[in-house]
Amino acid sequence: MSYVIGIDLGTSAVKVLLVDKNGTVAGEASRSYPLFHEHTGWSEQRADDWVEGTVEALRELTSAAGIDAGKIEGISFSGQMHGLVLLDGDGNPIRNAILWNDTRTTGQCRDIEQKLGDKLLSITRNPALEGFTLPKILWVRENEPEAFAKAKLFLLPKDYLRYRLTGELHMDYSDAAGTLLLDVAGKAWSGEVLEAFELPASFCPPLVESHGLVGNLLPEFIESTGLPATTKVFAGGADNACGAIGSGILSEGLTLCSIGTSGVILSYENDKSKDFAGKVHFFNHGKEDSFYVMGVTLAAGYSLSWFKKTFAPNESFDQLLEGVGGVKPGAGGLLFTPYLVGERTPHPDSVIRASFIGIDGSHERIHFARAVMEGITFSLNESVDMFRKAGKKVDTIISIGGGAQNPVWLQMQADIFDAKVVSLANEQGPGLGAAMLAAYGSEWFESLEACADKFVKHAESYSPNPEAVAAYAGIFNVYQQVYEQTKSLNEALAPYRG
Structure with a gap:
């Protein structure tokens, strides 16, 4: 039996699901990691804690009794939205990640509204809220200028995890939509928004579909995770998008x-x-x-x-x-x-x-x-x-x-x-959605709908x-x-x- 893995990078823990071609969960493992609240309203994590926790959970999964790790064909990701990871020119984080539930950016939200006006909703389709990514970028630039001067590119949490595992930089559209930098209908980084806040286009990673193949594991992670070298890595999506797919x-x-x-x-x-x-x-x-x-x-x-x-x-x-x-x-x-x-x-x-x-x-x-x-x-x-x-x-x-x-x-x-x-x-939530993206990307099914017919199983129904x-x-x-x-x-x- 062949398998795919869905990796759900949550706020308090990462959960990995091993799913077979029938949509049956054949194994799961998880690892937690700390949250840091240095000040009231702040919420941060160390990005490499996600990597270490994921590698440990994958190793537990692939070494479990009765699992033939050589039959794992693909992995994909679901991730907490909006979190900011800033990378320097060498691809290393310049500070802790600022998470979706961090509320320090009220002033930056008002600045965004003032500067963009009606363009904000017409381009990004969403209001400026503290949880989104652009306000966090502006906060770091205003309050930590020395750190920001080192920043060459930003990623979201699951994209940093995937980058570390593959060495490839990408972001999918469903997660990019929560940054306030994406032209949501046009499926492209907004030149108008970037120009308004004096951010270069190079500050944003290449965009890709959620089921898109983005590479393979680096040699060091083939060894540490127990996954085969042939494992295909797919982009994945935002937790809500993957939760929708998984349902x-x-x-x-x-x-x-x-x-x-x-x-x-x-x-x-x-x-x-x-x-x-x-x-x-x-x-x-x-x-x-x-x-x-x-x-x-x-x-x-x-x-x-x-x-x-x-x-x-x-x-x-x-x-x-x-x-x-x-x-x-x-x-x-x-x-x-x-x-x-x-x-x-x-x-x-x-x-x-x-x-x-x-x-x-x-x-x-x-x-x-x-x-x-x-x-x-x-x-x-x-x-x-x-x-x-x-x-x-x-x-x-x-x-x-x-x-x-x-x-x-x-x-x-x-x-x-x-x-x-x-x-x-x-019910397996975003982790199952991530696994379904890997199954679809691996060409197990001709469409996500066909995958859902196999993987998503209804129980009781209630009529009004x-x-x-x-x-x-x-x-x-x-x-x-x-x-x-x-x-x-x-x-x-x-x-x-x-």
């Missing part, structure tokens, strides 16, 4: 709902001219000449984790949610907005905070638990609502993450989204209940008013936060 989001009408610590609603898009006015992210897909739109809820699963930690620290999630299915939609008139750490879509607001609205003496803990689940789903539905208003079809939603572990929550999603919701039998859909439509209308009604109150309370 089969490869055609119009298919949408992904992922509830982890944060929450993501991601929908396939094949019209590069579709305009969402920057209200949702618009990125290149890992599927060639395709795109996806995406909304983000900052505190999705985190809201439920907070609720459990605060009100039921000694109970399991199953115990906490026992009986939640017996509470009718609307939680007895109790509404929760999941703004515990601010919000992203459709309100990019770091000051707004969460609310429970409508508490009365009849409410018990189970009502609060249901309201938290509903509030998280309402927040995600803000993105679904914007997609539909822009003319997108959203009729089937693949649900993954914590929200897919509870049947009551899956039915709730179907009712609030008013769409069929499907869970997966083999018309009565619940009607009830939730009314409650969602109320939910959408809470942000504006509480915005000024939260701004007034902000100085009193610890």
Whole structure:
């Protein structure tokens, strides 16, 4: 049996998956690495920690019992988006990588908006947010001029890892779309943006498709990983793009709902001219000449984790949610907005905070638990609502993450989204998407869709209940008013936060 490997370079750990031609995961290994928070709002990692962790995980995978490493044909990558790795003329990092969740660049974001104006959205299709890469580049130039003077080129995290393994410099379109330097529709580095910030074209690596063959392993890594010299290396994609591939989001009408610590609603898009006015992210897909739109809820699963930690620290999630299915939609008139750490879509607001609205003496803990689940789903539905208003079809939603572990929550999603919701039998996330890019690149399949037919396996399906859909439509209308009604109150309370 032949194999491919998907390498998922996450924020806290790298995970490697060994997948056979049937889409079965034959092995997996992972390694964690540290995060550095030198100052409030800073988040950095040592780029070579990614390399060392990946090599160790690959060695564990290839040396496992029953695995014939000689049958591994290709590897590809999924990576945390937006992180900045600056290389000197010798190809070495000049400082630690600045990660996607680093928030030091607010001033640079305002500078980008002022300098580019309307061109920002027309070219990059996304607003200037602290997590993106260009603001980080400008921050280093302004605050660490001696270090920046050494910088000759920038990479994103997975691209640095792949560069170290192969010696080849590339970046795929799906990851490049999160830099604010790419002409997303034109699939090229934007000369206008580069010129506006006095960055040379040579500062950007060559662009390549996610399934593109970019080389082979360097001799030193053939030995240290245990992979055969014939292993083909493919570019890979951004974690969200690979998560979409690994969930089969490869055609119009298919949408992904992922509830982890944060929450993501991601929908396939094949019209590069579709305009969402920057209200949702618009990125290149890992599927060639395709795109996806995406909304983000900052505190999705985190809201439920907070609720459990605060009100039921000694109970399991199953115990906490026992009986939640017996509470009718609307939680007895109790509404929760999941703004515990601010919000992203459709309100990019770091000051707004969460609310429970409508508490009365009849409410018990189970009502609060249901309201938290509903509030998280309402927040995600803000993105679904914007997609539909822009003319997108959203009729089937693949649900993954914590929200897919509870049947009551899956039915709730179907009712609030008013769409069929499907869970997966083999949920592996971005790592599986990376493996699928390697399988497609290795010509196992004629298309990513054919690969998904084999690799992505559906489990349970949930259809919307018309009565619940009607009830939730009314409650969602109320939910959408809470942000504006509480915005000024939260701004007034902000100085009193610890």
